[in-house]
Amino acid sequence: MDAAARAINKSTATRHAVNATRAADAGRLSWRRPGLRLYVILLVAFANGACVTQTVPRHDNSTLRNAIDNAVPGTWQDAFAATETRSPLTVTPELAAFVRSTVERNAPARTRLLMLVEALFEPDGVGLSYDAAATHTAAEAFHRGTANCLGFSNLLVAIAREAGVRAEFELVAQEPRWQKVGDMLVASLHMRVTSRTGGHTLTFDFYPRPLDTDFTTRRVSDEEALAHHLNNLAVRAMQEGDGAKAYALLMESMEVDSQVAFIWSNLGLLLSRHGMEQFAEAAFIEALTISPRGLSALSNLQQLYTRQQRHEEARQLEVRLREHRERNPYYHALQGEKALDQGFFSDAVRHYKMAIRLKDDVADFYIGLSESYAGLGDNEAASRAANRAWATGKAKLSEMR
Numbered sequence: 001m002d003a004a005a006r007a008i009n010k011s012t013a014t015r016h017a018v019n020a021t022r023a024a025d026a027g028r029l030s031w032r033r034p035g036l037r038l039y040v041i042l043l044v045a046f047a048n049g050a051c052v053t054q055t056v057p058r059h060d061n062s063t064l065r066n067a068i069d070n071a072v073p074g075t076w077q078d079a080f081a082a083t084e085t086r087s088p089l090t091v092t093p094e095l096a097a098f099v100r101s102t103v104e105r106n107a108p109a110r111t112r113l114l115m116l117v118e119a120l121f122e123p124d125g126v127g128l129s130y131d132a133a134a135t136h137t138a139a140e141a142f143h144r145g146t147a148n149c150l151g152f153s154n155l156l157v158a159i160a161r162e163a164g165v166r167a168e169f170e171l172v173a174q175e176p177r178w179q180k181v182g183d184m185l186v187a188s189l190h191m192r193v194t195s196r197t198g199g200h201t202l203t204f205d206f207y208p209r210p211l212d213t214d215f216t217t218r219r220v221s222d223e224e225a226l227a228h229h230l231n232n233l234a235v236r237a238m239q240e241g242d243g244a245k246a247y248a249l250l251m252e253s254m255e256v257d258s259q260v261a262f263i264w265s266n267l268g269l270l271l272s273r274h275g276m277e278q279f280a281e282a283a284f285i286e287a288l289t290i291s292p293r294g295l296s297a298l299s300n301l302q303q304l305y306t307r308q309q310r311h312e313e314a315r316q317l318e319v320r321l322r323e324h325r326e327r328n329p330y331y332h333a334l335q336g337e338k339a340l341d342q343g344f345f346s347d348a349v350r351h352y353k354m355a356i357r358l359k360d361d362v363a364d365f366y367i368g369l370s371e372s373y374a375g376l377g378d379n380e381a382a383s384r385a386a387n388r389a390w391a392t393g394k395a396k397l398s399e400m401r
Contacts, residue, residue, distance in 0.1 A: 058259050061286055065254060068271070068279045072247060079248035085256070088137035088154040088229050089222065091162050095142055099162045109165045109197040116159050117204060128152070135232040149191050150229060152206035156193045169220040170194045191220070191228065227257040231266060238270060246270055261291035269300055280304060295324055329358035329365070336368050345375035363393035
């Protein structure tokens with residue numbers, strides 16, 4: 001057991017290490033540091049797929065938004081009416097002075113950008129560090145010295161453009177990871193920054209671990225990035241039990257970009273939790289209209305039908321969900337984590353083994369398997385799994401270099 005514990009500690013240290021690597025490969029430069037990804041909500045279900053990657057042509061959903069706003073409590077309406085959107089990219093005088101003192105105006109754009117990034121992380125510069133809760137504007141991230149991936153992206157895009165360097169948001173779509181927060185499951189997506197300068201593409205990640213090999217990316221407009229920013233703040237308000245604030249931020253995000261499917265799903269969940277099931281259903285359906293494979297909306301709608309005893313509709317959605325869950329290693333890992341927490345160690349072993357069978361390069365799966373074996377008293381198997389976790393984590397870090 002001691003060997004297993006030591007290996008788990010090594011793997012955990014690897015998993016959470018602050019990685020700042022710089023790698024040039026075919027003209028691509030990448031910086032990575034820990035960060036938090038964007039929030040998407042599921043209530044109790046876990047399913048595969050990134051709902052933001054498949055969309056239908058834009059359509060007008062303003063009638064539905066107006067109907068919802070007319071139906072919610074007056075305090076929610078007042079909170080929405082009082083919302084004043086601030087651009088997270090606003091360059092304050094303090095930020096502008098930082099840019100002037102950091103870059104050489106006559107230097108090539110690529111050099112200017114790298115000088116800014118270096119200054120952000122140097123202890124005698126901004127000394128930027130990771131904070132899971134820090135969905136900050138550019139000015140907030142600079143002033144407080146903390147950010148998650150979206151806060152970092154806001155800051156870097158703002159100061160890069162102030163320095164005359166092109167910088168854009170880029171959304172990374174990969175199998176989402178889920179974290180239980182209270183009675184919600186919160187999934188994470190990832191935002192980063194890209195810049196095309198001097199024939200080179202520079203990519204900047206603020207991220208806790210290497211990306212999966214099967215991810216895809218797409219460029220995101222400033223408007224959509226703002227909608228994501230407001231959504232993150234809304235999820236935090238929902239977790240804190242402030243329904244009026246969460247509603248105001250979600251509606252404001254849809255004023256900016258009403259075509260983001262998971263924001264509609266989050267709105268549906270908020271409405272459902274406050275007894276407005278008719279409009280919750282409409283919001284989930286709108287999310288699925290925008291992104292038919294948006295499984296957070298699919299799962300939440302299935303649960304709504306189950307509560308309403310609409311059994312046949314719930315059954316049809318459950319069939320679709322089951323197909324995706326069984327193919328999703330992260331679903332099995334989540335079930336393993338639940339079983340481990342409840343002391344059902346044999347069930348935990350079974351789920352973690354299934355997760356590994358589907359995807360064998362995730363150190364966390366082996367850590368969970370090791371802990372499950374340890375719970376059964378099988379120290380030899382626990383040590384083997386922990387050693388595999390360490391080797392897998394080490395290999396992943398090598399990919400970043």
